[in-house]
Amino acid sequence: MRFYKKRFILSLVFIGFCYVCYIALIGNIPLNDLEMPRKHYDILWTKKSEKLVLQFHQHSYDPSKVYSNPDDPYHDRILEQMHFVPNSYDPFRSSEKIIYMFDGLGDLPSGREKFVFDKCPVDNCVLTDDSIKMSDADAVFFKDSYAGDFVKDRNPDQIWILYMLESPFHTPDLTTFNGLINWTATYRWDSTLTAPYERFTLHKNISMNKLNTRNYANGKKKKVAWFVSNCGAMNQRLEYAKELAKYIEVDIFGACGELQCNSFDEKNSCSKLLQREYKFYLAFENSNCRYYITEKFFRNALWNDVLPVVMGAPKVDYEHAAPPNSFIYAEDFETPEHLANYLHRLDQNDDEYNEYFKWKGTGDLIDTKFFCRLCSLLHDESATPRYYKDIEKWWRTPLTCTRDKWSNSSHYITDWTATFQ
Ligand SMILES: *[C@@H]1O[C@H](CO)[C@@H](O)[C@H](O)[C@H]1NC(C)=O
Ligand SMILES: *[C@@H]1O[C@H](CO)[C@@H](O)[C@H](O)[C@H]1NC(C)=O
Ligand SMILES: *[C@@H]1O[C@H](CO)[C@@H](O)[C@H](O)[C@H]1NC(C)=O
Numbered sequence: 001m002r003f004y005k006k007r008f009i010l011s012l013v014f015i016g017f018c019y020v021c022y023i024a025l026i027g028n029i030p031l032n033d034l035e036m037p038r039k040h041y042d043i044l045w046t047k048k049s050e051k052l053v054l055q056f057h058q059h060s061y062d063p064s065k066v067y068s069n070p071d072d073p074y075h076d077r078i079l080e081q082m083h084f085v086p087n088s089y090d091p092f093r094s095s096e097k098i099i100y101m102f103d104g105l106g107d108l109p110s111g112r113e114k115f116v117f118d119k120c121p122v123d124n125c126v127l128t129d130d131s132i133k134m135s136d137a138d139a140v141f142f143k144d145s146y147a148g149d150f151v152k153d154r155n156p157d158q159i160w161i162l163y164m165l166e167s168p169f170h171t172p173d174l175t176t177f178n179g180l181i182n183w184t185a186t187y188r189w190d191s192t193l194t195a196p197y198e199r200f201t202l203h204k205n206i207s208m209n210k211l212n213t214r215n216y217a218n219g220k221k222k223k224v225a226w227f228v229s230n231c232g233a234m235n236q237r238l239e240y241a242k243e244l245a246k247y248i249e250v251d252i253f254g255a256c257g258e259l260q261c262n263s264f265d266e267k268n269s270c271s272k273l274l275q276r277e278y279k280f281y282l283a284f285e286n287s288n289c290r291y292y293i294t295e296k297f298f299r300n301a302l303w304n305d306v307l308p309v310v311m312g313a314p315k316v317d318y319e320h321a322a323p324p325n326s327f328i329y330a331e332d333f334e335t336p337e338h339l340a341n342y343l344h345r346l347d348q349n350d351d352e353y354n355e356y357f358k359w360k361g362t363g364d365l366i367d368t369k370f371f372c373r374l375c376s377l378l379h380d381e382s383a384t385p386r387y388y389k390d391i392e393k394w395w396r397t398p399l400t401c402t403r404d405k406w407s408n409s410s411h412y413i414t415d416w417t418a419t420f421q
Helices: 002-027 049-057 078-082 113-117 131-136 149-153 237-244 270-277 295-304 315-321 336-348 350-355 370-378 391-395
Strands: 097-101 125-128 139-142 159-164 183-186 200-202 222-227 250-253 278-284 307-311 363-365
Touching: 078 370, 097 131, 097 370, 113 125, 113 370, 125 370, 183 370, 222 270, 222 336, 237 250, 237 278, 237 336, 270 278, 270 295, 278 295, 278 336, 295 307, 307 336, 336 350
Parallel strands: 097 125, 097 139, 139 159, 159 183, 222 250, 222 278, 278 307
Antiparallel strands: 200 363
């Protein structure tokens, strides 16, 4: 009898030990250095696992705002999704969700690693690119494939997800996907999972803000810089820049200009050059499309302490995505000449110029934990089934993109057939 009791206690100790190891291992994986300086100050995890679920449910993010709502077009729902733990989810009992990556894993590790490494609140998902698993998968993720025989194999129990980061000008016709795609994952805020190039998030705790007294004009002798590789964009941006250059010094780097610098990744690179020498940066996108704001704006300009002049999405989209008072909207000016006059004025007035940098220190670009959010949503058993009857129409409504200014609706693209390559 005593023997059994001892064995029972030993087993308990052993189980407890394993549990502590598990929590210690899962809970202490360092943040991915490659993703710095994106911070993840809004920590989700505590190490007390049994209380974990409760704590999430008490969190201030509203779980009813996890799915897109046409009445709320400027809510990307990223923070809600990052904190979302479905009621039906049990970290120890819910069955694993298999996500089949139709176009391969790319840099992603297979299996559960990505979810554990990212400290997802819901991490019971695995990634695979093994085609044998396609039929068993809970979700199929399409990144570069838009058409093919595979559409015949549609298993209605699966969630099909379409991921797109390029604008409608640079993505093919999606008609063969009509009726097949359940969720979208794009830069658009009305996607099921918004996948922005970057997301600026104000500090929740304003005492984290840093007082900012720096003079951002200091030592900068040059005026406007532009780094550009694709000269034939769909929005007249090159013509605009050339016209602007008649009235203010514009240095064009890359394929469309005469100047060269090293890539943004290297030390002492384009990025250092921008920070040191230039006051303004043309963050002109290759497409004028709703919500289409890329790293050109966030990385090239904002994070290099240079004031961006933007062209791309409608102004209201920038106002929602950008830090407050952080950019100049090109279309606000009647002509490039008017813009140049304004830039000259800022160039001569450091106080006015520095007004555009007051936001610095009030927030960060965050890692939006895309795969964590995907895993959470896949575990939501109570979600209403959804799919896009006409995904092509969703992607290319008449208001999606314009060839020129947003203020003139006769430039909006209504017939897309001519734009497909
Ligand atoms: C806000 O941040 C400060 C400094 O980091 C900290 O002392 C304080 O407890 C935080 N407040 C809240 C409500 O988190
Ligand atoms: C996914 O889409 C299919 C149509 O392609 C539909 O029959 C199914 O109900 C959807 N599933 C969910 C969970 O939304
Ligand atoms: C709008 O664009 C069209 C076509 O380019 C042009 O004819 C028209 O004058 C423009 N309207 C305004 C108000 O600028």
